[in-house]
Amino acid sequence: MAATLWIGTRKGAFALRPDARRRSFKLSGPQFLGHVIHHIVADPRDPKVVLMAAKTGHLGPTVFRSTDRGKTWKEASQPPAFRKVVDGEEARAVQAVFWLTPGHASEKGTWYAGSSPAGLFRSEDGGATWEPVAGFNDNPMRPQWAPGFGTPGGELLHSVLIDPRDAKHLYLGISVGGIFESADAGRSWAPLNGGVEANFLPTPDAEFGHDPHLIAMHPARPDRLYHQNHCGIYRIDRPAKRWDRIGNAMPRKIGDIGFPIVLDPKDPDTAWVFPMDGSTVWPRTAIDGKPAVYVTGNAGKSWRRLDKGLPRSQAWLTVFRQAMCVDAGRPLGLYFGTTNGEVWGSTNAGEAWRCVARHLPQIFSVTYAP
Amino acid sequence: MPCTVRIAGPLRSYTNGAASTQANGATVAEILADLDRRFPGMRFRMIDEQDRVRQHIRLFVNTKAATLGEQVRPGDEVHVICALTGG
Numbered sequence: 001m002a003a004t005l006w007i008g009t010r011k012g013a014f015a016l017r018p019d020a021r022r023r024s025f026k027l028s029g030p031q032f033l034g035h036v037i038h039h040i041v042a043d044p045r046d047p048k049v050v051l052m053a054a055k056t057g058h059l060g061p062t063v064f065r066s067t068d069r070g071k072t073w074k075e076a077s078q079p080p081a082f083r084k085v086v087d088g089e090e091a092r093a094v095q096a097v098f099w100l101t102p103g104h105a106s107e108k109g110t111w112y113a114g115s116s117p118a119g120l121f122r123s124e125d126g127g128a129t130w131e132p133v134a135g136f137n138d139n140p141m142r143p144q145w146a147p148g149f150g151t152p153g154g155e156l157l158h159s160v161l162i163d164p165r166d167a168k169h170l171y172l173g174i175s176v177g178g179i180f181e182s183a184d185a186g187r188s189w190a191p192l193n194g195g196v197e198a199n200f201l202p203t204p205d206a207e208f209g210h211d212p213h214l215i216a217m218h219p220a221r222p223d224r225l226y227h228q229n230h231c232g233i234y235r236i237d238r239p240a241k242r243w244d245r246i247g248n249a250m251p252r253k254i255g256d257i258g259f260p261i262v263l264d265p266k267d268p269d270t271a272w273v274f275p276m277d278g279s280t281v282w283p284r285t286a287i288d289g290k291p292a293v294y295v296t297g298n299a300g301k302s303w304r305r306l307d308k309g310l311p312r313s314q315a316w317l318t319v320f321r322q323a324m325c326v327d328a329g330r331p332l333g334l335y336f337g338t339t340n341g342e343v344w345g346s347t348n349a350g351e352a353w354r355c356v357a358r359h360l361p362q363i364f365s366v367t368y369a370p
Numbered sequence: 371m372p373c374t375v376r377i378a379g380p381l382r383s384y385t386n387g388a389a390s391t392q393a394n395g396a397t398v399a400e401i402l403a404d405l406d407r408r409f410p411g412m413r414f415r416m417i418d419e420q421d422r423v424r425q426h427i428r429l430f431v432n433t434k435a436a437t438l439g440e441q442v443r444p445g446d447e448v449h450v451i452c453a454l455t456g457g
Binding site: 057059060062076079082083084085091093094 | 378410411414415416417418419420421422424426427453
């Protein structure tokens, strides 16, 4: 069975399948044409299973499930939803399922979902039915951690990360709200934002209220996390509690603002980012209209520009947080999808790029399924 | 005697493409509950978990805009409308 790049777009789901040598890519789809597809994720514990977070302009959010690698789909019988409130409580409703994470390897059938507004949900039956995680959603601090002060796309709960050594050890991110950690399977949570700038807050070293755009845990060294924030690129090596702003080593004229960050699964020192313009009114475009990926091979001490094959000028695109991924090949393949509907790929770890799909709708996510 | 429910286009994936169907109930809420029994998942796409009609959905009984509590009589027509939105 061929590997698949799942493409979630503002107007449906697409699949991009490379040949064995990754020289040609066959596009198929759309599936669910007209649906807003935020995330499509295959289950590493059972690659036949794929989950898709969907909604439409008119209808409420839902999750579709496939058990045949995306050939056919069935809607969750109980999609993620907050519990019904009682009088006097804030009545929240899921507007979009934004994020999907397969559970720990030892917990077959378990999934987590993050929503807009910020909510955390768990399924124990492969995504057919979902329950709110009360330890987060009903946490007495949740109204302060996630007050609804969201992004242009709404308040987003994303980057649900599970420690491969311990199914109970979780991290998550909220845009806008910060990074939070649980050591007890989500029953309790604590902020983990030390060292992270939040230049839109009045307090220089706030405990929460930050804007992580994406958090990544290294699979082979789970104590190492990177994150791309609204205010820079950071790394932490637990049990440290303060993040280091490794984006300070980026070229000053480029800066360290962006949405995605992806890691080399075999090298904890290597990460790629896609910088965007975060100056003035936040255009959120490729800087100067010249798209480029930047890579570090030394855990953020230095960065190198990778733009061979990318447009040289007048390309005012950007890459959303879920729209960049690596494959399992060697040399490592890297892919990103753009806001103007192009998918770019590299089969040599970003050293050279080529467009492998174009004319798609605005791309929200690009994920790899082996 | 059931009433007739007119189904908006975005919801017809639940009704196998049917633009209308029959449903039983004394209120709009009961009509939607009956629909959900026959077409599982349909109600949540229209009504959120706090029992509020979603932002871009409108409900009518015959020609009158209706809430979930609106009474429905046998032979009435209930219209589920998706308001114009998006782009």
